[in-house]
Amino acid sequence: xxxxxxxxxxxxxxxxxxxxxxxxxxxxxxxxxxxxxxxxxxxxxxxxxxxxxxxxxxxxxxxxxxxxxxxxxxxxxxxxxxxxxxxxxxxxxxxxxxxxxxxxxxxxxxxxxxxxxxxxxxxxxxxxxxxxxxxxxxxxxxxxxxxxxxxxxxxxxxxxxxxxxxxxxxxxxxxxxxxxxxxxxxxxxxxxxxxxxxxxxxxxxxxxxxxxxxxxxxxxxxxxxxxxxxxxx
Numbered sequence: 015x016x017x018x019x020x021x022x023x024x025x026x027x028x029x030x031x032x033x034x035x036x037x038x039x040x041x042x043x044x045x046x047x048x049x050x051x052x053x054x055x056x057x058x059x060x061x062x063x064x065x066x067x068x069x070x071x072x073x074x075x076x077x078x079x080x081x082x083x084x085x086x087x088x089x090x091x092x093x094x095x096x097x098x099x100x101x102x103x104x105x106x107x108x109x110x111x112x113x114x115x116x117x118x119x120x121x122x123x124x125x126x127x128x129x130x131x132x133x134x135x136x137x138x139x140x141x142x143x144x145x146x147x148x149x150x151x152x153x154x155x156x157x158x159x160x161x162x163x164x165x166x167x168x169x170x171x172x173x174x175x176x177x178x179x180x181x182x183x184x185x186x187x188x189x190x191x192x193x194x195x196x197x198x199x200x201x202x203x204x205x206x207x208x209x210x211x212x213x214x215x216x217x218x219x220x221x222x223x224x225x226x227x228x229x230x231x232x233x234x235x236x237x238x239x240x241x242x243x244x245x246x247x
Contacts, residue, residue: 030064030072039078044085052081054217058095060084060102090129090164094224129164136162140170146177153183154190200226 031039033049041047055061056071061080063071073081080102087093087101104111131139137147150156150173156166173183200223201208207219 030074031078033071033073036073036078036081040081040085043082044089047085048217051217054221055081055084055095058099058221060095060099088224092165092224092227094228095221096225097228129167131162131167132160133162136167136170140167140174142170142174146170146173146183149183153187155183155186196227196230199230 033052036052037047037049052061052071056063061073061077061084063073063077066072083102084095084098087098088095101111133144133147136142137144147156147170150170151158155173156162156169159166176182176186203226204219204223207215207222
């Protein structure tokens with residue numbers, strides 16, 4: 015659809031949205047969204063808004079829903095754009111791809127919910143206790159907040175299972191230190207891009223950070239699997 019005139023994308027011009035209108039609809043859920051990030055997502059081929067004869071971007075309802083999927087996958091699942099683009103390509107082809115990191119098929123309506131939980135809701139949804147959540151916060155495994163997302167829910171559910179095996183949040187304090195060391199690696203790798211202060215470079219740095227984090231996760235998982243192999247009788 016890229017490159018099509020705006021008139022060819024819809025029979026009613028009022029259905030098309032400007033960048034400002036897209037931001038007005040999405041920033042309540044995604045406050046970090048900026049015009050430069052929208053342009054960056056277009057440059058990466060994740061969304062293809064129409065153009066008016068004057069060259070202005072115009073977004074249709076499908077573009078808006080696609081943006082919600084992309085931004086939700088970034089916010090709630092911390093996925094790099096390469097992974098998200100592969101997922102969207104499968105959706106475009108009519109397949110039912112597995113939501114990366116979940117092991118379960120997903121559809122756009124599932125992604126667009128962007129569930130958020132108050133503390134009591136998080137505890138109830140995870141089958142945890144308020145004390146376990148407080149211990150997780152004290153151990154810096156979960157960051158304290160007024161509202162929690164899907165990632166915090168997944169961590170708290172994992173902590174419930176680990177507690178049944180005798181592993182408490184206090185035993186995981188080293189995980190925060192390891193995460194900080196990885197952050198140092200990422201910051202060093204981003205330094206050449208971070209020196210550039212333009213908006214496009216900031217968006218590029220954010221995406222590169224996600225990609226590096228994803229590759230570090232691959233290495234970490236491999237090391238754990240290798241270590242587990244040595245435990246086998």
